[in-house]
Amino acid sequence: MSLWDRLFPTVDTLGPPAVLPQIEAWTDNSHLYDVVLGDLGVAGTDWPLGRRGAMRVPSVARARNLTCGSIAALPLVAMRAGDPLTDQPYWMYGTDGQLGDLTTDQQMKWSLTPQTPWHRMLWTIDDHLFYGESLWYSTRVDADGRPMRAVRVPFDSWHVEEGRVLDADNDPIPADRLIYLPGPNEGILDFGRDTIRAAYDLEHTAADVARRPFRLELHQTSAAELTGEERRTLVAEVRAALADNDGVLFTNSAIETKTHALDSADLLIGGRNAAALDVARLASMPAAMLDATAEGSSLEYQTIQGRNQQWLDYGLDLYVEAVASRLSMDDILPAGQRAVFDTSDWTAPDAAPTGYPRQD
Numbered sequence: 001m002s003l004w005d006r007l008f009p010t011v012d013t014l015g016p017p018a019v020l021p022q023i024e025a026w027t028d029n030s031h032l033y034d035v036v037l038g039d040l041g042v043a044g045t046d047w048p049l050g051r052r053g054a055m056r057v058p059s060v061a062r063a064r065n066l067t068c069g070s071i072a073a074l075p076l077v078a079m080r081a082g083d084p085l086t087d088q089p090y091w092m093y094g095t096d097g098q099l100g101d102l103t104t105d106q107q108m109k110w111s112l113t114p115q116t117p118w119h120r121m122l123w124t125i126d127d128h129l130f131y132g133e134s135l136w137y138s139t140r141v142d143a144d145g146r147p148m149r150a151v152r153v154p155f156d157s158w159h160v161e162e163g164r165v166l167d168a169d170n171d172p173i174p175a176d177r178l179i180y181l182p183g184p185n186e187g188i189l190d191f192g193r194d195t196i197r198a199a200y201d202l203e204h205t206a207a208d209v210a211r212r213p214f215r216l217e218l219h220q221t222s223a224a225e226l227t228g229e230e231r232r233t234l235v236a237e238v239r240a241a242l243a244d245n246d247g248v249l250f251t252n253s254a255i256e257t258k259t260h261a262l263d264s265a266d267l268l269i270g271g272r273n274a275a276a277l278d279v280a281r282l283a284s285m286p287a288a289m290l291d292a293t294a295e296g297s298s299l300e301y302q303t304i305q306g307r308n309q310q311w312l313d314y315g316l317d318l319y320v321e322a323v324a325s326r327l328s329m330d331d332i333l334p335a336g337q338r339a340v341f342d343t344s345d346w347t348a349p350d351a352a353p354t355g356y357p358r359q360d
Contacts, residue, residue, distance in 0.1 A: 049189060049193050049196055049197050049200070050189070051130045051131075051189065053200060054130070054188075054189060054196050054200070056200060056203070057196060057199045057200050057203055057275075057279070058203070058276075059199065059272075059275060059276035059279040059280070059290045059292070060188075060196060060199070060279050060283075062289075062290050062291075063129075063279055063280065063282075063283035063285060063289075063290060064126065064129060064130075064283075066285065066289060067125060067129055067283060067285065067316065067319065068122045068123075068125040068126050068129065069122065070316065070346070071121060071122075071125045071316065071319055071320060071323075071341070072118045072119075072121040072122035072125065073118070073346075074320070074341040074342060074343055074346065075093075075341070075342040076092045076093070076117070076121070076324075076327070076339060076340075076341060076342075077092070077339070077340050077341070077342050078092065078333060078337055078338070078339055079337065079338050079339075079340050080336055080337050080338075085337065089147075089148075089333070090148060090149075091147050091148055091149055091150045092117065092339075093117055094117070094149070095116050095117065097114030097115070097116075098114070098139065098140070098149055099112060099114060099139045099149075099151065100138075100139030100140035100148075100149050101139070101140065102139055109157075109167050109168065109169060109171070110137070110153055110154075110157050110158070110167055110173065111153075111154045111156075111157045112137065112139075112151050112153065113151075114151075115151045115152060120136075120150070120151060120152045121323070123152050123154075124136070124152050124181060124323060125319050125323070127152075127155050127181075127183070128181075128183030128184065128187070128319050128322060128323075129183075129187065129188060129283065129319070130187050130188060130189050131155055131183070131187040131189060131190075132182070132183040132184075132185055132186040132187035132190065133180070133181065133182050133183050133187075134152065134155070134180075134181045134183065135152070135153040135155075135158055135165070135178060135179070135180055135181065136150045136151065136152050136153065136178070136179035136181065137150065137151055137152075137153050137173070137177050137178060137179070138150050138177045138178075138179060139151055139177075141177070144334075145176065145331070146331065146332060146333070146334075147179065147332060150179060153173075156168070158173060165178055165180075179326075179331075179332065180326075181322070181323060181326045181327075182322065182326065183319070183322050184318040184319060184321075184322045185318075188282045188283065191282075192279075192282040195275075195278045195279070195282060196279070196282070198275065199275035199276075199278065199279060202271050202272060202275050203272070203275075206271070206272060216238070216242075216257060216258070217257065217258040218234065218235065218238060218255055218256075218257060219255070219256040219257070219258055220254065220255060220256075221254055221255065221256050222254035222255075224254070273292050273293065276290045276291065276292035277290075277292045277293075279292075280292055283315070284314070284315030284316070284318055285311055285315050285316070286307065286310065286311055286315075288307075289307075289311070305346075305347050305348060308346055308347050309347045312343060312346075312347060320341050320343075323339075323341075324338075324339050324340055324341055327339035
């Protein structure tokens with residue numbers, strides 16, 4: 001006897017009514033992990049979150065773009081005492097794009113390409129934000145071994161084993177040309193992985209609710225006993241019927257359809273706002289910059305400069321000082337000199353700029 005014959009029997013063979021458990025047809029959650037799991041080839045829900053997955057969370061992407069873009073736009077200046085040097089080190093601002101004495105094979109193995117100072121700093125801060133460390137390579141050095149040209153090595157092109165820095169082929173990268181830049185912490189993919197994963201799940205769940213604002217229940221009213229396979233077949237046929245007939249479904253007296261609307265306001269608004277707040281905390285930035293609001297918060301900025309100054313004082317300075325301090329060490333600049341980021345135009349546009357002098 002077919003499924004439909006058993007589900008919709010004639011009156012003569014229906015027999016006495018029986019009390020049957022409610023049968024509900026709910027969609028599973030396999031679609032929540034299709035993108036990242038497909039990229040990583042990982043089964044199950046305990047998947048390792050990488051930068052690519054994290055950047056699919058809008059609040060993470062905005063935090064990254066604001067943090068990295070803001071620091072990359074700040075002039076990097078070499079100072080002695082309180083004054084900028086008359087002749088600034090060329091690697092700080094040069095844009096000739098030369099890769100020095102690197103061979104073509106080295107350029108390909110280490111994924112090195114000519115970089116502007118802006119792009120080099122942008123991706124250095126990106127490394128610090130997500131991973132907590134970054135690496136530069138001096139493509140040309142002076143007689144004292146200090147860099148004359150420097151490029152960032154992409155994070156996935158190097159790793160450390162037994163105290164040596166190796167490339168993707170496990171070949172050592174010349175240590176005398178490396179500039180290791182430790183970040184201010186372990187990176188948000190480490191200490192913030194649970195928060196970011198929850199925010200990622202929330203984005204996919206919110207998108208699913210937007211596409212399917214209700215759930216359809218197939219409530220059996222007949223006395224037929226259906227096997228698990230028959231129930232799954234029924235659900236599949238109903239899904240196909242809805243898809244093929246523009247959402248129109250036919251049932252008889254053996255099946256009653258019920259819709260259960262989802263209360264999506266808390267999920268789409270409150271839940272995503274809470275996730276953005278947590279991301280702002282991870283990235284050490286004001287929640288308002290991610291368009292998130294904390295309950296009871298009344299903080300307002302009178303000027304953009306006031307907002308920038310507070311962000312610099314209580315968050316951005318972590319990344320600014322991590323880079324500037326490393327680039328002030330004696331293997332980069334001679335003793336008595338230090339590297340600083342010029343924030344005068346960013347926090348006080350009316351002040352006299354202290355950026356590096358332009359050279360003809």
